Amino acid sequence: xxxxVETRDLVKTYELGGETIHAVNGVSLTINQGEYVAIMGASxxxxxxxxxxxxxxxxxxxxxxxxxxxxxxxxxxxxxxxxRNRKIGFVFQQFNLLARTTSIDNVAVPLIYAGLDTVTRRExxxxxxxxxxxxxxxxxxxxxxxxxxxxxxxIARALVTEPLILLxxxxxxxxxxxTSEDIMAIxxxxxxxxxxxxxxxxxxxxxxxxxxxxxxxxxxxxEDHAVKDRMVAHQPEDEAA
Amino acid sequence: MASAAHSADPASxxxxxxxxxxxxxxxxxxxxxxxxxxxxxxLLTMLGVMIGVFAVTLAVAVGNGASEAVTETxxxxxxxxxxxxxxxxxxxxxxxxxxxxxxxTERDLKAIEAEVPNIRAVAPQLRREMNLVVxxxxxxxxxxxxxxxxxxxxxxxxxxxxxxxxADVRSAARVVVLGRTVAKDLFGEFDPVGENVRINGxxxxxxxxxxxxxxxxxxxxxxxxxxxxxxxxxxxxxxxLAGPDDLQFAFVAFNQDASLTNGKDxxxxxxxxxxxxxxxxxxPFTVRTTEEFVEQSNFVTGILQAVLxxxxxxxxxxxxxxxxxxxxxSVTERTREIGLRMALGARRSAIRNQFLVEAAVLCVLGGTVxxxxxxxxxxxxxxxxxxxxxxGIGTALGAVLFSAAIGLLFGGYPxxxxxxxxxxxxxxxx
Numbered sequence: 325x326x327x328x329v330e331t332r333d334l335v336k337t338y339e340l341g342g343e344t345i346h347a348v349n350g351v352s353l354t355i356n357q358g359e360y361v362a363i364m365g366a367s368x369x370x371x372x373x374x375x376x377x378x379x380x381x382x383x384x385x386x387x388x389x390x391x392x393x394x395x396x397x398x399x400x401x402x403x404x405x406x407x408r409n410r411k412i413g414f415v416f417q418q419f420n421l422l423a424r425t426t427s428i429d430n431v432a433v434p435l436i437y438a439g440l441d442t443v444t445r446r447e448x449x450x451x452x453x454x455x456x457x458x459x460x461x462x463x464x465x466x467x468x469x470x471x472x473x474x475x476x477x478x479i480a481r482a483l484v485t486e487p488l489i490l491l492x493x494x495x496x497x498x499x500x501x502x503t504s505e506d507i508m509a510i511x512x513x514x515x516x517x518x519x520x521x522x523x524x525x526x527x528x529x530x531x532x533x534x535x536x537x538x539x540x541x542x543x544x545x546x547e548d549h550a551v552k553d554r555m556v557a558h559q560p561e562d563e564a565a
Numbered sequence: 566m567a568s569a570a571h572s573a574d575p576a577s578x579x580x581x582x583x584x585x586x587x588x589x590x591x592x593x594x595x596x597x598x599x600x601x602x603x604x605x606x607x608l609l610t611m612l613g614v615m616i617g618v619f620a621v622t623l624a625v626a627v628g629n630g631a632s633e634a635v636t637e638t639x640x641x642x643x644x645x646x647x648x649x650x651x652x653x654x655x656x657x658x659x660x661x662x663x664x665x666x667x668x669x670t671e672r673d674l675k676a677i678e679a680e681v682p683n684i685r686a687v688a689p690q691l692r693r694e695m696n697l698v699v700x701x702x703x704x705x706x707x708x709x710x711x712x713x714x715x716x717x718x719x720x721x722x723x724x725x726x727x728x729x730x731x732a733d734v735r736s737a738a739r740v741v742v743l744g745r746t747v748a749k750d751l752f753g754e755f756d757p758v759g760e761n762v763r764i765n766g767x768x769x770x771x772x773x774x775x776x777x778x779x780x781x782x783x784x785x786x787x788x789x790x791x792x793x794x795x796x797x798x799x800x801x802x803x804x805x806l807a808g809p810d811d812l813q814f815a816f817v818a819f820n821q822d823a824s825l826t827n828g829k830d831x832x833x834x835x836x837x838x839x840x841x842x843x844x845x846x847x848x849p850f851t852v853r854t855t856e857e858f859v860e861q862s863n864f865v866t867g868i869l870q871a872v873l874x875x876x877x878x879x880x881x882x883x884x885x886x887x888x889x890x891x892x893x894x895s896v897t898e899r900t901r902e903i904g905l906r907m908a909l910g911a912r913r914s915a916i917r918n919q920f921l922v923e924a925a926v927l928c929v930l931g932g933t934v935x936x937x938x939x940x941x942x943x944x945x946x947x948x949x950x951x952x953x954x955x956x957g958i959g960t961a962l963g964a965v966l967f968s969a970a971i972g973l974l975f976g977g978y979p980x981x982x983x984x985x986x987x988x989x990x991x992x993x994x995x
Contacts, residue, residue, distance in 0.1 A: 381908055381989040402912045409910020420905045420992075424598055436591050437910035481909070 328392055328488055328520050329355040329378050335386035336373050336543075347373040349543035350387070355522065357488070360515040362531035363524045364547075365540030372493060374540065375524045379412055379491045380404045392488060409437050413482030417494035419474045421466040421481075427453055428462050431481045438485055452480040456510070472503035479510060483519075490514060492523045496530055508533045588915070592922035599895065599923055610891040611931030614968055617881025618935030619942075622956060622964045624877040626943050628870025629960075630953040635862040637953075638784065639855050645685075646718060646855045647829050649674075649815040649836075654851040668849040671810040673839055674817075681831040683823035688715035690814040691797045691806075695790065697751060698763045704750045708741075708764065708790045710797020718818040721786070726758035726773030729793050737795035742773040745787040764792075767800055780951065825854045881967075884931070885975040892924050892979035903983050904991025917984035924976020925969045932968025936961055 336348040348370045355361055365371040376382035378389055380396055389396050391411055396404065408414075421430045431449035440448075453462055456476040466474050475495065482490055492511070496504035512533060515521045525531055532551065539547035600607040651669035655661050674689050691710040696703065709715065712734055716722040723742055733740050741764065748757050748771075757771045769792075778786040798806075819828045833852050842848050896903070903916055940961070943954035 376989050379908070381992065382987075402914075405907060405910050405912045408908060414908050416992075420901070422902065422905075424602060433906065434909040436588060437906070437912065437915055439588070442590070485910070 326357040326392075327354045327390070328357050329522070330390040330393075331374075331378065331387065332390075333387040334374070334377060334384050334389065336370075336377060336382070337385045346543045348377065348384075351543075351545055352387075353538065353545060353548065355520065357520055358515070358518060360511070360521045360533070360535045361523070362534035362537050363522065363540065364526065364528075364531050364537055366526060369540040370543040371524050371540040373543075375491060375493055375522070378522070379414060380408050405437070409434055409485055411488045413479075413485070413487040413490045415475070415478050415482050415490065415492035415495045417497035419466070419471075419478045419498070421474055421477055423467070424465055426463045426465055427458060427469070427477045427480075430466070430477055431484050434481060434485045448484055449480070452484045453477065455483075456480045470503075471499050472506055475499060475503075475507055476510070479507075483514070488520060490519050490521045492521070494525055495523060496525070496527070504530065588918075589922070592919050593926060595919055596923035596926040599899075600926065606891060607927065610887050610927055611934070613884030613887035614881070614928045614931030614971065615884070615935040615938070617877070617884035617971075618932040618964050618968050619939045620877035620880045620935075621874060621967070622936055622939035622960055623942055623954070624873035625870065625960050625963075626939065626954045626956045627952075628866055628873060629955055629957075630943075630947075631869060632863050632866040633953055633955065635866065636859055638786075639859055639862075644855055645819045645821055645823065645825055647817045647819070647825070647832055648853050648855070648858075649812075649817065649832070650851040650853075651811065651813055651849075652851050654848045663847045665847045665849050666807065667851075668807060668840065669812045669815060669836075670808060671812060673836060673850075674812070674815050676839060677817060677832055677835050680835050681817075681828060683820045683828060685818045685820050686714040686717035687818070688712060688718045688816040689794055689812045690715070690816070691794055691802050692813055693797070693802055695764050695801075697747065697790070699751045699757075699760070702751045704747055706744070706747045706788055706790055708792055708797065708801075710792045710794040710802070712794055714818075715791065715816070718816040721775055721778055723773035724776040725756070726771070728773055729791055733793040734795050737799050738793055739767065739769045739796060739800075740772045740793065741769045742775055742791040743771055744775045744789040745777045746785055747788060747790055748774055764790075765801060825856050829854050881971065885928075885971045888924055888927055888972060889975040889979060891927075892920060892976050893982070895923065896920060896979045896983040900986065900991045900994040903986055904988050904994065907986070907988035908992060913984040916986075917980045920980035920983050921973055921976050924980065925972035928968040928972030928976075929965060932965050932971075935968075936964045939964070 330353075332352050334348055334351040335346065338345045338347060351370075351374060363371045363375060373382065377384050378391075380389070380391065380399075384397070391407060394407075396407065399407065422433070428446060428449045431452055432445040435445040435448060450462060453459065456479060458473060458476055458480065461469060461473060461477075466477070469477065475498075479490075490511070495511075496507055499507065508530060511521050511523065515535075521534075523530065523534060531537055534551060536550050537547065538545055649669055650667070652667035653663045653665040655663060671689055674687055678684055678687055688711050693708055693710075694705060695708040696705050698704075711729075713728060713730055716728045722728050726742070728742055729740060732738070741762065743751070743757060743762075751757065751762065752760065758773060760771050762769050762771055775787065775789070775791070780786060803809075817828070817832060819825060829852055833848075836842075836850050836852070837848065840849055906916060906919075936956070940956040943956045946952050946954045
């Protein structure tokens with residue numbers, strides 16, 4: 325097993341109105357290559373802060389994050405940028421596509437920062453969009469795409485640098501149920517092809533697709549277990565939760 | 566679907582060099598997208614730089630034009646020349662009372678001609694405003710009483726009829742050579758050669774017309790008339806002079822390859838001897854060269870240009886501040902985009918360059934339009950106001966580079982501010 329994400333005694337505190345808030349309060353866990361993890365928790369449980377830290381977008385107050393075995397706490401902002409570019413793909417709730425920019429150019433953005441030339445960027449972006457079933461939408465701007473299509477462009481963008489880890493923060497939060505199912509199906513296929521998928525969500529149905537559930541409350545992990553049978557997940561009491 | 570993930574750096578070495586150029590191309594493309602998003606705002610911002618570059622370019626061009634015009638006037642008049650004035654030399658400052666009376670005589674000029682080498686021609690002069698009358702037409706112009714050498718020195722001979730001759734000077738003949746402007750004002754389209762004209766009441770015969778020289782900076786070189794110096798002295802100005810052969814001015818033209826500085830020194834030495842001027846005393850004569858006039862006028866036009874450019878620069882500064890203002894707004898508006906780009910792997914320098922390029926694009930676009938307007942105004946001024954305003958390649962390149970520099974200077978702070986944002990703070994911005 326190759327540990328891709330490791331955290332040791334991870335702490336993130338904020339000063340708010342003279343009070344110290346422990347958004348993440350001592351979390352140590354390991355996520356290995358090939359896992360499909362759902363990070364659950366209510367709003368304010370610390371799950372998003374945790375995700376931002378393992379995504380190297382935010383710096384821990386205390387503790388360590390290791391990505392693919394490399395500690396990140398001494399890295400410069402440029403080294404962190406390069407690490408995000410090569411090893412982590414992000415998918416956001418609001419898609420975060422550049423307006424007035426075609427699908428190809430949106431997907432090619434990470435390749436600009438990888439230092440690739442225009443032709444290679446276009447080739448790779450086109451290939452990823454075709455993989456996502458968007459071969460007909462290469463030159464559309466986000467305004468001309470449905471929510472599901474926009475999120476698939478965003479997934480293509482996350483995958484275009486061939487990252488080890490896909491980090492998705494409420495990826496279906498802005499989508500209807502059917503489209504959400506499509507997106508989750510894509511995540512499952514990606515995971516089957518070897519990518520480590522980490523999804524942050526507060527929805528049980530979404531979490532049921534994962535193989536492992538980690539639940540946060542008050543900045544701590546209160547539950548961390550494998551999902552036994554994913555097909556039996558859709559039970560009435562879960563739906564009601 | 567994607568094949569198994571691998572972590573190899575996707576940038577293979579051969580593509581690095583091309584990617585450097587393409588990253589600038591990308592930044593320029595991003596800049597144009599951003600400018601299109603806010604067309605009105607972009608145009609207004611560009612307007613500031615446009616006016617600034619227009620003003621500065623035009624100020625530089627006007628200054629260059631003025632100094633070019635002065636040089637041209639002097640060259641047209643005869644370039645390698647010393648100008649002698651019957652007035653005490655008070656240096657470069659304004660005239661002051663020295664108690665010394667100005668002197669300069671035809672005998673002085675003869676002595677100079679005899680003793681100083683490399684002289685091409687000399688032209689003694691008496692000048693006076695004259696009133697010319699021909700059957701009802703009435704014109705006032707400055708008459709030059711001189712010798713035939715004047716035509717050589719000033720490079721302006723007669724191209725109809727003839728110039729004044731040595732014989733005219735010896736006999737104090739009542740003959741006149743008219744400049745084209747005077748001729749036209751007096752005679753219209755009628756050929757005046759051979760006609761009579763009354764000059765301050767005295768009848769003269771028109772023997773020739775001066776070749777047309779045109780005018781520079783409003784100074785019409787065809788608004789003149791030439792008389793023999795002897796006639797001028799006897800008929801008009803003799804009584805006001807200190808001696809029987811006194812002059813007001815004299816021009817001494819040197820051969821083209823002769824040193825004007827040496828020539829001037831020689832002239833001063835001859836005159837200093839003749840007037841027995843002791844070292845440290847004020848000389849009763851003044852000697853200047855065309856070189857000195859060019860230098861002096863370049864100094865003056867240089868100051869004029871510096872003043873104009875400083876004033877114009879203020880508008881460019883204001884334009885630059887407009888750029889900074891709009892770039893700060895742009896950074897604030899696009900904080901989320903900055904966060905996203907950072908999440909996707911943009912280094913700080915990439916974000917900084919993106920906004921620098923955007924500011925530079927704004928400035929270069931505005932600057933180019935300003936430059937074109939300045940060039941157009943220059944052409945218009947030259948055609949309609951008889952004032953040369955040369956917007957050369959150097960000025961043009963300078964203007965565009967300068968506007969890019971303004972963009973980098975004033976876009977620098979907003980760009981650096983953008984690059985210092987924390988990725989997560991930026992992403993969270995609504």
